[in-house]
Amino acid sequence: MPSKKSARLAALTVAAVCSAASTVALTAPAHAAAVAIHDIQGTTRMSPYAGQAVTDVAGIVTGVRTYGSRGFWIQDPNPDADPATSEGVFVFTSSVPKVAVGDAVTVSGTVTEFVPGGAASGNQSVTEITKPTVTVVSSGNAVPAPTVVNARSVPAAYTPDGDAAAANSVNALTLQPKKYALDYYESLEGMDVQVADARVVTATDPYSELWVTVKPHENASRRGGTVYGSYTSQNTGRLQVQSLGATADFPVANVGDVLGGTTTGPLDYNQYGGYTLVAHQLGTLKSAGLQRETTAKQKKGELAVATYNVENLDPSDATFEEHASAIVNNLKSPDIVSLEEIQDNNGATNDGTTAADVTVTKLIDAIVAAGGPRYDWRSIDPANNTDGGEPGGNIRQVFLFNPERVSFTDRAGGDTTTAAGVTKERGKAALTVSPGRIDPANAAWNASRKPLVGEFAFRGRTVFVIANHFNSKGGDQSLHAQYQPVARSSETQRHQQATLVNAFVKDILDVQKNADVVALGDINDFEFSGTAKILEGDGELWSAIKSLPRSERYSYDYQGNQQVLDQILVSPSIRRSCDFAYDSVHINSEFHDQISDHDPQVLRFEP
Known part of the structure; x- marks a missing residue:
């Protein structure tokens, strides 16, 4: 098959450049009054404020990304009562952000729906605030407690069918985070999440990322992975893990290994894996000692x-x-x-x-x-x-x-x-x-x-x-x-x-x-x-x-x-x-x- 790795490396290099070119086409920005993050995120995958300018959006910085699509995540420490609305959002700066985790900030900018991989990919979009003006109100604040993602919290059903009148898109459907896994993850987009003692189900790749499952018994293979056995029975416990830290510190893991303790960070979405925990705290790798298999020697008559x-x-x-x-x-x-x-x-x-x-x-x-x-x-x-x-x-x-x-x-x-x-x-x-x-x-x-x-x-x-x-x-x-x-x-x-x-x-x-x-x-x-x-x-x-x-x-x-x-x-x-x-x-x-x-x-x- 053609090499996808060289193309991907190039894509990562130009991620920031591509952000503006891969956004959903919208009308000219209008101005919105000061709103909270959960108002921006709304109850569907598309922000009700998409394309509009927003002022003084308040939150605590939970993560800073200095590579690729540069920017930072903020989260409102005062959530609303609706489980469908996320309390976190990504602020796209294009250059290295000048904020730190724990900063209380207000952000003014334009709400944008960015589609990783471009609209033709069919991927979901990420709600972002772009062209931001950022004011640091105070520093050293406690970040909001992460949402624990585990086997109990992730629904067994993967996703609803899309709206037939909209080419089967789920974008306009009201999120049902207690019913569908993709809706659940979307309801946490941009928020700090945490997994504990998560088993690795795809080994570390050359781009310092791996996959874990929060459902260790879900279609488990005997060697520690998660088997895909049907178009209609998706594995809902899978999450990609990246890191906001140094590449050299990223765990080098095989299938069956475990990220012991807790792994915590903002929940992002990208074209190479969908919902991704971008960790500011990585668990400790515990090796399962997986060995390469050897088959039996054929007999004389075989x-x-x-x-x-x-x-x-x-x-x-x-x-x-x-x-x-x-x-x-x-x-x-x-x-x-x-x-x-x-x-x-x-x-x-x-x-x-x-x-x-x-x-x-x-x-x-x-x-x-x-x-x-x-x-x-x-x-x-x-x-x-x-x-x-x-x-x-x-x-x-x-x-x-x-x-x-x-x-x-x-x-x-x-x-x-x-x-x-x-x-x-x-x-x-x-x-x-x-x-x-x-x-x-x-x-x-x-x-x-x-x-x-x-x-x-x-x-x-x-x-x-x-x-x-x-x-x-x-x-x-x-x-x-x-x-x-x-x-x-x-x-x-x-x-x-x-x-x-x-x-x-x-x-x-x-x-x-x-x-x-x-x-x-x-x-x-x-x-x-x-x-x-x-x-x-x-x-x-x-x-x-x-x-x-x-x-x-x-x-x-x-x-x-x-x-x-x-x-x-x-x-x-x-x-x-x-x-x-x-x-x-x-x-x-x-x-x-x-x-x-x-x-x-x-x-x-x-x-």
């Missing part, structure tokens, strides 16, 4: 097939030894490995290079050095800059296979534009080209990876393997978006891609009903998704991760949700195998020092 997204691997990367060790030691040297996101020989250099032999050979050599087999490999180079991903990187799928255990059936003619087909050979299914690509000219693969198909032989039995990397979820609305239910626009293309792959598998099974077919890779969609249902069809395939308990079904950890993106789907003959075994090998997604953002998957069976 074929082990794996999929592993190595995240934009190119020859300049420093992770070859670690990837090799993972394949040899954690995956136990599978017989066939489908690699996703192998970049060309000079990575993101955009000069027309498409070959990846240097990248693949460097990985194979590292595997040998780690004590593994000398894999052989097959792939097809994409046409330059046609398959999506990082511009110039030309990511593609690659088959590694252990020639001492399995052989590849080469059938000439497979190239970038030639479509592989299915024929009958001595009464059994065979590919017309191997390796080949599935319908590469079809519009379903525009700016996306074309499936790589190959014909393998193991102990006299043919196994067809289809390596996939479907289009990413880029462009989908966030779970916390203002539009509910959220739009998942990217799945339209994945549904088209799944239809083509399923049809190809059906062609194989029409020729040979008992053929062994494995379709695997980074499907970029969940095991319960429409994409998976289309791939499975009328039983042509079955997503084998569903053989695991629900608490173990994940290969990726995003915004506090452990979820399935990587899948291995199998034909009926494999599903019926008496010693069928599946393993999602958690070596990356739960760790702060991950070498890829995906966990590999391994299937073992007797063909």
Whole structure:
């Protein structure tokens, strides 16, 4: 998938600049009389004073942000009786604020609804006071007591459906903080909140942020995370945690660790995670000692097939030894490995290079050095800059296979534009080209990876393997978006891609009903998704991760949700195998020092 990290770093750098450009369009500011913070926040997500000038808004400074979107939070120590109205608000200064925590201030300025990520993102807005004039009345005041956020206070329901007459937006709906989690968090926007002994459910990332849950029993995985198992059953206890302190002091945590004691700070909202506790007081990290998993070694008569997204691997990367060790030691040297996101020989250099032999050979050599087999490999180079991903990187799928255990059936003619087909050979299914690509000219693969198909032989039995990397979820609305239910626009293309792959598998099974077919890779969609249902069809395939308990079904950890993106789907003959075994090998997604953002998957069976 394309790198989102470099784009995000740039976005953080220009956050202050973008604030004015990403605000809700409003009429020219009118003047409002002096109002309290809860009046500004109102009982919906949109301030009744949006676009108006306000005077002498009083509050105590609870937090000061000197980076990114610079400004400070103030909170009224004299709340009203309405639980829907927040008592805190962010004051956007654009430059480093000249106030301190504990200052009693009055603020005059314009009330603005700022949409992180811009209006097109569909995100909710943050009520702010912009272009402020600030008067410090006194200093050293006690800040208002934080609101405790815990399993009891957060409702089980995630969000109401939006107003159909307003494109399903929830913005104008009166908040119901005792009924819906997103309404509850919105009713605390800008206020100091506190969580206690919060378990980490997404590890610390390169931007000094992590995710915790205030509901430790909510869809818990056996390793300490929170599993995402349904579009209609959201995990409401998730909160992102950032810090107002030094980056060097931010806890380096893995999933299952705990921020012991209390973590306290203003509740913010951002495009990278929604509601976020921006801590001025961080709990003490207590390690759970999570270890990377190791799968079982395949038996002599078992074929082990794996999929592993190595995240934009190119020859300049420093992770070859670690990837090799993972394949040899954690995956136990599978017989066939489908690699996703192998970049060309000079990575993101955009000069027309498409070959990846240097990248693949460097990985194979590292595997040998780690004590593994000398894999052989097959792939097809994409046409330059046609398959999506990082511009110039030309990511593609690659088959590694252990020639001492399995052989590849080469059938000439497979190239970038030639479509592989299915024929009958001595009464059994065979590919017309191997390796080949599935319908590469079809519009379903525009700016996306074309499936790589190959014909393998193991102990006299043919196994067809289809390596996939479907289009990413880029462009989908966030779970916390203002539009509910959220739009998942990217799945339209994945549904088209799944239809083509399923049809190809059906062609194989029409020729040979008992053929062994494995379709695997980074499907970029969940095991319960429409994409998976289309791939499975009328039983042509079955997503084998569903053989695991629900608490173990994940290969990726995003915004506090452990979820399935990587899948291995199998034909009926494999599903019926008496010693069928599946393993999602958690070596990356739960760790702060991950070498890829995906966990590999391994299937073992007797063909």
